[in-house]
Amino acid sequence: MGLAGGTAPSLRIDGVSKSYVSGKLALDQVRFQARSGEFVVLLGPSGSGKSTLIRLIAGIETLDSGEIAFDGKTVAGGGKHLPPEERDLAMVFQDYALWPHMKAVENVAFALRRLKMGASERRRKALEMLDRVGLATHAEQYPNDLSGGEQQRVALARALVAKPGLLLFDEPLSNLDADLRERLRVEIASLTRECGSTAVYITHDQSEAFALADKIGVLHAGKLVQYSTPEALYTAPETPFVARFTGLAGELPGCIESWIGDETVVVRVGDTRIKARAGNLDRNKPSANVHVLIRTAAATLTPATVDDHQRATNELSGTVCDVAFRGRGYDHVIEVANGHRLVGVFGPDRLDRGSEVKLSLDPVGCFAFGDVDAGVTTTPLVADRSLASLSMSTS
Numbered sequence: 001m002g003l004a005g006g007t008a009p010s011l012r013i014d015g016v017s018k019s020y021v022s023g024k025l026a027l028d029q030v031r032f033q034a035r036s037g038e039f040v041v042l043l044g045p046s047g048s049g050k051s052t053l054i055r056l057i058a059g060i061e062t063l064d065s066g067e068i069a070f071d072g073k074t075v076a077g078g079g080k081h082l083p084p085e086e087r088d089l090a091m092v093f094q095d096y097a098l099w100p101h102m103k104a105v106e107n108v109a110f111a112l113r114r115l116k117m118g119a120s121e122r123r124r125k126a127l128e129m130l131d132r133v134g135l136a137t138h139a140e141q142y143p144n145d146l147s148g149g150e151q152q153r154v155a156l157a158r159a160l161v162a163k164p165g166l167l168l169f170d171e172p173l174s175n176l177d178a179d180l181r182e183r184l185r186v187e188i189a190s191l192t193r194e195c196g197s198t199a200v201y202i203t204h205d206q207s208e209a210f211a212l213a214d215k216i217g218v219l220h221a222g223k224l225v226q227y228s229t230p231e232a233l234y235t236a237p238e239t240p241f242v243a244r245f246t247g248l249a250g251e252l253p254g255c256i257e258s259w260i261g262d263e264t265v266v267v268r269v270g271d272t273r274i275k276a277r278a279g280n281l282d283r284n285k286p287s288a289n290v291h292v293l294i295r296t297a298a299a300t301l302t303p304a305t306v307d308d309h310q311r312a313t314n315e316l317s318g319t320v321c322d323v324a325f326r327g328r329g330y331d332h333v334i335e336v337a338n339g340h341r342l343v344g345v346f347g348p349d350r351l352d353r354g355s356e357v358k359l360s361l362d363p364v365g366c367f368a369f370g371d372v373d374a375g376v377t378t379t380p381l382v383a384d385r386s387l388a389s390l391s392m393s394t395s
């Protein structure tokens with residue numbers, strides 16, 4: 001059975017704000033567009049407004065101001081609010097949300113109830129869809145007799161069976177263990193793309209976001225702080241928050257020594273110089289003290305040699321503090337100048353704790369930011385191993 005259904009709508013979110021009765025401003029002037037068939041991931045920490053935004057798109061919540069349009073037609077805003085059942089969408093929830101009194105096949109067939117087809121046709125399509133998600137043999141079981149991963153597959157089949165124009169995913173993998181997450185993530189990606197639907201997927205997991213997205217929107221305290229391709233987000237984060245939330249080895253304080261053009265600075269850090277992309281800096285507004293934020297993938301590790309006292313630009317010396325086996329190689333924690341640490345520094349060989357090393361930093365993965373938040377740490381908020389292998393040559 002081919003999955004491609006009707007036409008997938010483009011999606012426009014325009015200046016959308018939402019506050020709750022508590023007075024809490026959950027979304028503040030959020031604006032982005034998705035093309036027909038695009039897979040958008042909204043990434044942000046807990047409380048950043050992800051669920052609120054996806055619920056507004058679904059029509060489960062009403063917005064305060066702004067507009068949501070599918071294919072240029074307003075579904076919410078300006079006094080209009082189309083109910084969820086009139087939006088040609090399906091949603092996959094974190095907690096599966098299956099009907100406990102219905103068998104798997106009945107849960108899936110239920111999504112076809114509004115279409116003009118007989119019960120046997122609905123059942124046939126539901127069985128086909130369960131087969132597509134690998135659950136043909138579980139069709140007659142009730143949700144309570146299925147594992148979490150199986151229940152989420154039923155929920156995925158239910159979302160896909162009516163071939164909706166828009167698919168919404170509310171952290172669908174967060175209740176599953178690591179191995180299952182990875183397998184189901186791949187299935188979600190391939191089935192959604194085969195279906196041709198426009199998709200909006202929310203998560204706080206950056207590796208999931210990078211693996212799935214055509215576009216990633218990063219939410220921070222109700223604001224969409226960056227909306228771009230995964231490659232652009234990784235190589236050109238616009239704020240320290242975005243850089244930190246998408247995986248850093250660490251941050252080193254320094255001061256600007258010179259500019260190269262308008263986009264690159266040379267920062268003096270201890271006894272070395274680091275060439276870095278000028279994050280939020282403006283060469284016309286001097287900002288002497290900055291932090292260099294360093295991607296894990298930007299750091300290449302080699303054992304120190306006797307002539308290493310001559311430091312080239314973007315080379316640091318350090319000491320291995322910790323080493324962890326990661327299958328394909330090893331992640332190291334390296335202490336560099338003034339006790340600052342870089343974590344998740346990948347190398348094919350184990351370098352023992354206490355050994356002296358040389359770090360070469362690719363300028364493409366180094367970002368100089370002024371005005372970084374107070375209380376800046378050298379430990380990234382997120383240091384995801386799976387991103388350590390991302391190439392820095394995507395810019």
Ligand SMILES: Nc1ncnc2c1ncn2[C@@H]1O[C@H](COP(=O)(O)OP(=O)(O)OP(=O)(O)O)[C@@H](O)[C@H]1O
Nearest residue numbers: 020022024026044045046047048049050051052053
């Ligand atoms: N029903 C509600 N009533 C009052 N405040 C709410 C309600 N729902 C969410 N909020 C608040 O709005 C803000 C955004 O919440 P939201 O659930 O959208 O964030 P989130 O990024 O999805 O977080 P999480 O990942 O923890 O679900 C939070 O500060 C939250 O406390």
